[in-house]
Amino acid sequence: MTQPSAGWPRLRVADWSETRDTLHMWTQIVGKIRLAHAPMVNHWWQAPLYVTPRGLSTSAVPCGHGAFDIEFDFLAHRLHVRTSDGGDRQVALEPKPVARFYTEVMRSLDELGVPTRIRARPNEVEPAIPFAEDERHASYDPHAAQLFWRQLLQAHRVISRFRSRFIGKVSPVHVFWGALDLACTRFSGRRAPRHPGGVPNCPDWVMVEGYSHELSSCGFWPGGAEEGAFYAYAYPEPDGFADRPVGPDAAFYSRENGQFLLPYEAVATAADPDGALTEFLETTYAAAADLGGWDRAALEADPHRWDDHR
Numbered sequence: 071m072t073q074p075s076a077g078w079p080r081l082r083v084a085d086w087s088e089t090r091d092t093l094h095m096w097t098q099i100v101g102k103i104r105l106a107h108a109p110m111v112n113h114w115w116q117a118p119l120y121v122t123p124r125g126l127s128t129s130a131v132p133c134g135h136g137a138f139d140i141e142f143d144f145l146a147h148r149l150h151v152r153t154s155d156g157g158d159r160q161v162a163l164e165p166k167p168v169a170r171f172y173t174e175v176m177r178s179l180d181e182l183g184v185p186t187r188i189r190a191r192p193n194e195v196e197p198a199i200p201f202a203e204d205e206r207h208a209s210y211d212p213h214a215a216q217l218f219w220r221q222l223l224q225a226h227r228v229i230s231r232f233r234s235r236f237i238g239k240v241s242p243v244h245v246f247w248g249a250l251d252l253a254c255t256r257f258s259g260r261r262a263p264r265h266p267g268g269v270p271n272c273p274d275w276v277m278v279e280g281y282s283h284e285l286s287s288c289g290f291w292p293g294g295a296e297e298g299a300f301y302a303y304a305y306p307e308p309d310g311f312a313d314r315p316v317g318p319d320a321a322f323y324s325r326e327n328g329q330f331l332l333p334y335e336a337v338a339t340a341a342d343p344d345g346a347l348t349e350f351l352e353t354t355y356a357a358a359a360d361l362g363g364w365d366r367a368a369l370e371a372d373p374h375r376w377d378d379h380r
Contacts, residue, residue: 078224078338079217082297086214090292092207093215094250095168095192097126099175099201100140100149101247102188104128107138113255113280118244121226121252125219126245130154138184140175144219147212149175157182163215168204191271194248198271218292221334222252225290225300228344229254231373232288232351238369239283248272251301253289256355258364260284262306281305286358288351294324295333300347302354303329308361316353318346330354 083090101117108116108131119126125142136154142163143150149161159178161171172190179186191200199206222245229243229252239257246253248269265281267274288302304311312323320336323329332350340346359366 077220078343079220080297080335080338081214081217081221083293083295086211086218088207088209089211089214090218090250092168092209093218094195094247095201095204095207096149096171097142097245097247097250098192099168099172099188100128100142102190103140103175103179103186104131106186106188107131107133107184113241113282114246114276115241115244118242118246118253120242120244121219121222126222133184138179138182142219144212144216147210147215151175151178151182153182153184163210163212165208165210167206167208168199169202172201172204193272193276194269196270221292221298222290224343225252225347228347229288229290229351232348235371235373236369237371249291251289251291253287255285255287256369258284258286258359258362258369265305284362284364286355286362288354290334294327294331295335297334297338299334300332300337300350301327301329302350302358304358304362308358308363310361311357314357314361316357317349321350321354330357 097119101119105117110116120129122141125144127141128139130137130139138151138153141150147163149163151159151161159182161174161178176186190202191198226243233240233243233254236256238259241253241255243252243254245251260283262281262284265277267277269277284306286304288300290298290300292298294301307328312325316330318336321330321332324331337343337347
């Protein structure tokens with residue numbers, strides 16, 4: 071049996087689903103706080119969170135003449151709320167209802183002089199329990215939360231390298247809290263047909279903004295397989311996309327999800343995990359770009375173009 075590669079932690083979704091669902095709601099609260107203060111950026115790029123050496127962060131968010139940030143620290147299991155004038159509050163990451171977490175975070179912002187109002191109910195989930203009333207989600211396994219973050223670290227590292235090879239419009243590698251997925255999106259430069267919407271508890275106009283231009287997107291989601299899954303899709307999906315051969319062998323097109331999936335466990339147990347994931351990213355992108363008629367010569371760059379000058 072192939073042994074898992076060092077650095078690619080194993081975490082069965084079934085073993086941490088309650089913690090995952092609670093953490094999902096917590097990230098929605100923090101993400102909505104960022105959304106309430108940051109200036110609008112195309113495709114809602116002002117909303118996501120970012121992988122850090124300790125967890126997930128809003129990065130610096132403008133506020134008045136200064137800034138603040140909020141970071142999930144999965145090593146110390148604390149939520150840090152910090153302001154540019156030296157203010158600092160911490161909220162323990164421990165088993166507690168979403169309602170209590172929401173109260174503690176909003177109180178911390180008030181104490182730091184960062185008054186904030188958000189749409190205080192989750193998006194893209196069903197049911198959408200208002201944060202102040204959510205006593206259902208109350209689990210936190212610190213070991214599982216840390217393993218998930220370490221999965222994100224590995225995915226972020228490989229996807230960032232994949233991102234660097236594209237010189238067209240491309241998103242950061244960031245965590246969208248709507249579905250709690252790490253994502254990176256490349257664009258052809260052409261407008262896309264209006265998105266039909268229909269995402270649970272998410273206004274259609276949100277999806278219209280997110281999918282305003284042709285794209286090829288990839289990422290990692292803590293679902294879709296026994297240990298989560300890497301995904302890739304195109305919008306609009308070109309003819310023949312679902313039937314295009316992609317690699318590695320464990321990758322497949324899910325008609326239920328409308329995207330290619332590669333189980334995390336297939337990457338973690340591969341002889342070359344980085345190579346397996348890169349093959350998935352490259353072949354699924356090629357399927358979208360070739361079948362969609364993208365000008366690949368104008369959009370891609372040789373990552374080794376300056377090697378001789380270093």
